[in-house]
Amino acid sequence: MMLYFKEIICLLTLLAISTVPVPCMSGIPVMTLTRDPTYSELLPTHTRYQITSLQNISLMDSVFGCLLRYPSCVGILHNANIRLSFLLMCYLNERSVGRTRKVPGWIFLSDLNVCLKGWVPFSGHCYLHVKNETDWKDAKDICNRSDAYLLQTETHEEALWVTEAFLRPVNVVECTTWDSCSSWIGANDFSQEGLYSWNHGSDQFNATFWYPDQPNNYAGDQDCAALTRSAQLNDKECSFKYEFVCERDLFI
Known part of the structure; x- marks a missing residue:
């Protein structure tokens, strides 16, 4: 259990300073989150793919929630300015977001480690x-x-x-x-x-x-x-x- 905890800390520490995939290696699956600038300052046009919302929360704690509490979580929308996160069951795509309205402060991170390449x-x-x-x-x-x-x-x-x-x-x-x-x-x-x-x-x-x-x-x-x-x-x-x-x- 201690190794698992260290794995998560490793992931979160690197995530805080990086926008590239962040693997922390061991035999235990961990998230590999990547910030996708394609969807910066954008929000989905609907909420049906949202697992839950997390209020008054940091990005690190949002990753904890995604990793440990929601097995189907593969993406996080987070706004540090208002300390709000949305945990998502799928990636964003061009037909799911509204590009006509920019919403400052939002970033999108996705877990690229859950499916085979191309899936x-x-x-x-x-x-x-x-x-x-x-x-x-x-x-x-x-x-x-x-x-x-x-x-x-x-x-x-x-x-x-x-x-x-x-x-x-x-x-x-x-x-x-x-x-x-x-x-x-x-x-x-x-x-x-x-x-x-x-x-x-x-x-x-x-x-x-x-x-x-x-x-x-x-x-x-x-x-x-x-x-x-x-x-x-x-x-x-x-x-x-x-x-x-x-x-x-x-x-x-």
Whole structure:
């Protein structure tokens, strides 16, 4: 336990004087926080990816809270002027912040040590966006070969984040219909028509955020589920080709 405490002190001491990744090595996982100047003086446009807020707190104590109390914490927004921090379950991205309004004093630090390179963290999981369009089965197999599984959007919050982080905006010209440019998810109704289940694990499929009038099994051949750019679900022919997202547990 003493070694773990020293590891944290090492991290926090270096963090206080550095804006580059700060590893403190041992066999115990620790955070490697990096200050990202891209998002200086910016705040998210919503609070749905915020784990908690910490008031009257220093940056060092915020890191303690992120590291020791919230396993899904991968980022910190901190303002030393007002001693306020927001602990985040994901990184900031261009669609999650409002660049039209600068808010002095805010800095953003993210933990780059939780996912494999190229993967992006959210709420205790890592995600990889694959832009090559393929059918549902090939998408599932590609994810499995990466020790991952095809995206399981178990909550609407997760669906909103995936849409924001990876899918193209609703109003882009190249996506001509409401279901264009969607992404495969790991759900199907192979066993019983209309009764969807996840192809990975034992969790029940409880998603209710379907696009209006979906699933409709159009032409009797729509057995695989996809996530649309409006963060709603749709049933589609499994042979159709979409981009997809792989998901796995946090890499520690």
